[in-house]
Amino acid sequence: MGRRIGLMGDEAVAYAVKQCDVGLVSAYPITPQTIMVERISEYVANGEIDTEFVCVESEHSALSVCVGASLSGLRVFTATASQGLALMHEVLYAASGLRCPIVMAVANRALSAPLNIHCDHSDMMGSRDCGWVQVFAENVQEAYDWVIQAFKIAEHPDVQLPTVVNLDGFTLTHCMEDVEVLEDEDVKKFLPPRKPIYWVDPKQPMTFGAWAMPNYYYKFKLQQQEAIMRSLRVVKEVGEEFGKLTGRRYDTLYGYGLEDAEVAVLSMGSTSGTIRYTARRLRESDGLKVGALKLWLFRPFPEEDLVSALEKVKVLIVLDRALSPGAVFGPLGSDIASLMVKHGLDFKLLNYTYGLGGDEVTPEMAEKLFKLGLKVAEGAKPPSLTGYVREVV
Amino acid sequence: MMWEIFWLGRAGQGVITASRLLASAALLEGKHVQAFPQFGAERLGAPVKGYTRISETPIEIHSAISKPDAAVIMDVSLLRGLVQSGNLPKAKLTVVNHGGDEELAKAVRRVNPKVWAVNATGISMGIFQRVIVNTPMVGALIKAMPIVSLESIEKAVLNRFPGAIGEKNVEAVRKAYESAEEVVL
Numbered sequence: 001m002g003r004r005i006g007l008m009g010d011e012a013v014a015y016a017v018k019q020c021d022v023g024l025v026s027a028y029p030i031t032p033q034t035i036m037v038e039r040i041s042e043y044v045a046n047g048e049i050d051t052e053f054v055c056v057e058s059e060h061s062a063l064s065v066c067v068g069a070s071l072s073g074l075r076v077f078t079a080t081a082s083q084g085l086a087l088m089h090e091v092l093y094a095a096s097g098l099r100c101p102i103v104m105a106v107a108n109r110a111l112s113a114p115l116n117i118h119c120d121h122s123d124m125m126g127s128r129d130c131g132w133v134q135v136f137a138e139n140v141q142e143a144y145d146w147v148i149q150a151f152k153i154a155e156h157p158d159v160q161l162p163t164v165v166n167l168d169g170f171t172l173t174h175c176m177e178d179v180e181v182l183e184d185e186d187v188k189k190f191l192p193p194r195k196p197i198y199w200v201d202p203k204q205p206m207t208f209g210a211w212a213m214p215n216y217y218y219k220f221k222l223q224q225q226e227a228i229m230r231s232l233r234v235v236k237e238v239g240e241e242f243g244k245l246t247g248r249r250y251d252t253l254y255g256y257g258l259e260d261a262e263v264a265v266l267s268m269g270s271t272s273g274t275i276r277y278t279a280r281r282l283r284e285s286d287g288l289k290v291g292a293l294k295l296w297l298f299r300p301f302p303e304e305d306l307v308s309a310l311e312k313v314k315v316l317i318v319l320d321r322a323l324s325p326g327a328v329f330g331p332l333g334s335d336i337a338s339l340m341v342k343h344g345l346d347f348k349l350l351n352y353t354y355g356l357g358g359d360e361v362t363p364e365m366a367e368k369l370f371k372l373g374l375k376v377a378e379g380a381k382p383p384s385l386t387g388y389v390r391e392v393v
Numbered sequence: 394m395m396w397e398i399f400w401l402g403r404a405g406q407g408v409i410t411a412s413r414l415l416a417s418a419a420l421l422e423g424k425h426v427q428a429f430p431q432f433g434a435e436r437l438g439a440p441v442k443g444y445t446r447i448s449e450t451p452i453e454i455h456s457a458i459s460k461p462d463a464a465v466i467m468d469v470s471l472l473r474g475l476v477q478s479g480n481l482p483k484a485k486l487t488v489v490n491h492g493g494d495e496e497l498a499k500a501v502r503r504v505n506p507k508v509w510a511v512n513a514t515g516i517s518m519g520i521f522q523r524v525i526v527n528t529p530m531v532g533a534l535i536k537a538m539p540i541v542s543l544e545s546i547e548k549a550v551l552n553r554f555p556g557a558i559g560e561k562n563v564e565a566v567r568k569a570y571e572s573a574e575e576v577v578l
Contacts, residue, residue: 006420175429276453277454280453
C-alpha cells in the first residue's frame, strides 16, 4: 500500500509523472506555467528520471513537440494553464486527429481580460471540442490518481487519444493536502510501457496527418468520434483496476445521496467537495433530501451513467464555472439539457454560473442553493433558471 | 472535529510556509490536512492570506475559511491598520505579533475575545537578523491552542529546513512557544 505525504496539487501531478516513466516532457516554462513542470525539470536535472525535457518558447511549440514525440512512440506529458491552453488551441486538434495519446495537466484558470490569474474553467471550456478525453479532479489526491490513470486510458489500443487532467488553479495547484502515493513498483505494474500501434519509423515508412479530401476527411473524424466513445468503457475499466490497487475506485461520476435526493447539485472540480460537504450536513442534521453529483469525466459525456444517477431527482442545479456568453445555458447546463431531450428525462433544470476568476462557492452559498432547489421541488417558481450563483442566492 | 486557522501577513514573511508547517505537523500525527494561500497582487510586501484545515476525517470542503477557530496576524503594520480601521478578523482565538508594542496587543483584546501575543519580530531579528516570523508564529499558535504537539512542529520544521537553518528555526519556534502569553486587560 501507499504512503501518506503532504503535497500541493502541482507537486502531486509532477510526482505522478515521475512514477509513470514518461519519455518526454515539453513545456513553456514562464507564466502562466505551473510548478508542475518546475518540479519535473528538477527531477530530470537531478537524474531522478530518465525523461527528455524540452523547454520551448511557447505553449504552441510545447504541444507541437509533444505531438512529434508521441508519434515516434514515446509516452509524453505536458502541462499548462489559461492563456497557455488558448495558445495551444490549434495543436490540440492536431494531437487528437493524429491520435497521439499525450497526457496534459491543465491548472484551470481564468482568461484575460480583465487580467486575472485565479481559477475558473473558461480555459478548458474554450477548447471543449478539441477531441481530448477530459477529466476533472476534486482534490489533490484525485489529481495524482487521474494522471496515472490518464496514461492508461489514453494509450489503450481502443482509445489512442490525448487526455487532459483538469485541476482547479490555486485551489488545488497551490493547496497542500495529505495524499496517499503509490510505490514506484505498483505504478510500473499498473502502467506498463506504452505499446504504440503505429509510429514514425524510417524502416517502416508511413504517412501521418495526410491530406484528406471531403470523401475521406469525415471518415477520419467519425473514427475519432468512435474512439472517444469507446474510451467511456476504458475509463470505467481503468477506474476499477485502480480501485483494486489503491482502494480508491474511479468511475465517470460520483454521486452522494442520490438514492432518495429530491434536489441534486451537479458540479466539476474542487467545488464538488464543498457541495457534498454541505449536502452531507443538511442530510445528517436536518434530514433534507438533497444530493451531490460530481462529474469526473466531462468528455466523453457519460450519458448512461448520468441518466441512472438522476433517476429520482426532481430538481437538478447544474453549476458551470465558465460563461458561455450569449448562449442559452452554460457548457455543462447545455449538455444536461441535451441529455434530457435525448433520453426523455423529466426534472426541473436550473443552471447557474459560479466561481469566475477565483470567486468561489462557500458552504453557506451551497446551503442556499439546496434550499432554493427544495422550494422549487415543492412547486415554487425559481427567481431565474440561469444566472450567477452569488447573485441568485 | 475540524480546526480552521487563518494566517495573515505580508508576502515574504512566510505566511504560506507557516500554514504548511502546521499542516505537516498535523499530518505527522495522522490527521487529514489542507493548507492553501490566497494571493492578492504577487509582489513582495503585499498582504497574503493563508489557511490551514486539520481534521480527523478526510476534508471535502474547498473554499476559503470565513469563521476561523484561530486567526494569526503576523505583521505588526497590518495589525495596526486592522485595529485602527476596526477590521480585525473575527475568530475564537487571535494570535498576534505585537513586535514589542504591548499596547497594540491590548487594543486587539478590547475587540476580540481571546488574544495571545508574542514579539515574533524581536525573536526573528535576534535569530535571523531579519523579519521572517513564520516559525515563531507557529510556536505561539500551538501554545495558545495545542492542536499539535511542539515535538511534531519541530519535526516538521526540520523536514522543511534541513541543517543549520532548521536548528535556528526550531530555536525560533521554542522561543515563541515559551514567551507567548495570553493578553489580559
